[in-house]
Amino acid sequence: MPELPEVETMVRQIRPHVAGRRIRALRACRTKCRPISITPALKTIAARVKDQSVTAVRRLGKRVVLDLADGANLVIEPRMTGLMLLADPPDVHHLRLEWELDGPGEYSRLWFWDQRGLGTLRLYQPGELAELLGSHRLGPDALSLTVADYRRVCGKTARPIKVALLDQKLIAGIGNLYASEILHLAKIHPELPAKTLTARQLERLHAATYAILEEAIRYEGSTLGDGTYRNALNKAGGYQNAHRVYARADESCPTCGKAIIVRIVQAQRSTFFCGRCQK
DNA sequence: ATTAATGTTCAGAA
DNA sequence: TTTCTGAACATTAA
Numbered sequence: 001m002p003e004l005p006e007v008e009t010m011v012r013q014i015r016p017h018v019a020g021r022r023i024r025a026l027r028a029c030r031t032k033c034r035p036i037s038i039t040p041a042l043k044t045i046a047a048r049v050k051d052q053s054v055t056a057v058r059r060l061g062k063r064v065v066l067d068l069a070d071g072a073n074l075v076i077e078p079r080m081t082g083l084m085l086l087a088d089p090p091d092v093h094h095l096r097l098e099w100e101l102d103g104p105g106e107y108s109r110l111w112f113w114d115q116r117g118l119g120t121l122r123l124y125q126p127g128e129l130a131e132l133l134g135s136h137r138l139g140p141d142a143l144s145l146t147v148a149d150y151r152r153v154c155g156k157t158a159r160p161i162k163v164a165l166l167d168q169k170l171i172a173g174i175g176n177l178y179a180s181e182i183l184h185l186a187k188i189h190p191e192l193p194a195k196t197l198t199a200r201q202l203e204r205l206h207a208a209t210y211a212i213l214e215e216a217i218r219y220e221g222s223t224l225g226d227g228t229y230r231n232a233l234n235k236a237g238g239y240q241n242a243h244r245v246y247a248r249a250d251e252s253c254p255t256c257g258k259a260i261i262v263r264i265v266q267a268q269r270s271t272f273f274c275g276r277c278q279k
Numbered sequence: 280a281t282t283a284a285t286g287t288t289c290a291g292a293a
Numbered sequence: 294t295t296t297c298t299g300a301a302c303a304t305t306a307a
Contacts, residue, residue: 001285001286001287002286003286003287033302033303037301062287077287077288079286079287080285080287080302080303081285081286081287081302081303081304082287094303114303115303115304116285116286116301116303117301117302118288118303119287157296158295159295159296166287168287168288175287176286177286222286224285224286226285226286228285228304229286267296267297269285270284270285281307282306282307283306283307284304284306284307285305287301288301289299289300290298290299291297291298292297292298293296293298
């Protein structure tokens with residue numbers, strides 16, 4: 001489920017061990033799973049990145065970006081169950097990619113592990129990353145948004161605000177879990193049409209976005225019941241214990257203590273909210 | 280034993 | 294143009 005806080009956590013953990021290192025090799029792990037989507041073909045990418053240095057490791061919405069010395073960029077999309085690991089993979093079977101790193105360092109390998117195999121790897125040639133950044137692909141990052149950005153993107157659509165928050169073309173980084181958490185803190189009903197939000201509500205939404213995402217990053221992300229999400233050293237996150245509403249249907253609301261948190265389905269995804277606090 | 284559900288994204292249809 | 298549906302996949306719970 002990696003959303004922004006989980007991807008930020010993996011990036012912060014791998015960055016000190018990967019940025020500045022040279023890639024000795026990139027290869028697919030031998031496994032019986034179907035191969036993940038790789039564009040262009042892995043052997044093309046492998047030949048291209050061999051012996052190149054990684055100049056920076058960064059996050060773009062829910063994606064991990066490895067900047068390469070020649071200006072190309074490797075973009076990893078973890079999607080549902082992808083993990084970037086420096087050590088201790090949860091199992092060997094779902095290892096997908098292995099980077100062999102040159103030079104001294106605590107870790108000599110970086111892995112992409114993905115249980116469901118929906119993750120992707122893509123090489124962007126120098127300059128091509130701009131097409132991903134354009135607003136037709138990815139909106140502004142949730143942790144660089146201004147209130148004015150929120151007003152602009154919400155004004156564009158009549159979809160329910162919860163559904164709009166999941167649209168990466170509008171805002172990059174928010175996923176199903178944090179959308180519910182943000183709306184609860186902002187006291188906004190998830191079914192309100194995005195374009196009907198008042199200036200006051202947009203301000204609350206903006207403040208809640210930063211508060212929730214930054215808090216979740218401090219906890220190093222959320223590991224849900226199935227335990228799939230792990231950080232780069234295969235440790236669980238801690239934010240699931242602080243969730244206000246997500247996966248807490250039938251519990252009492254932590255804010256009002258009176259109403260019961262309900263689960264509804266929007267765009268085929270679960271939404272959790274308090275009907276008393278969120279109007 | 281089927282069926283539904285799970286964090287994401289996108290192509291194609293409505 | 295905008296919005297909705299289903300598919301990609303692996304695994305578990307009902």
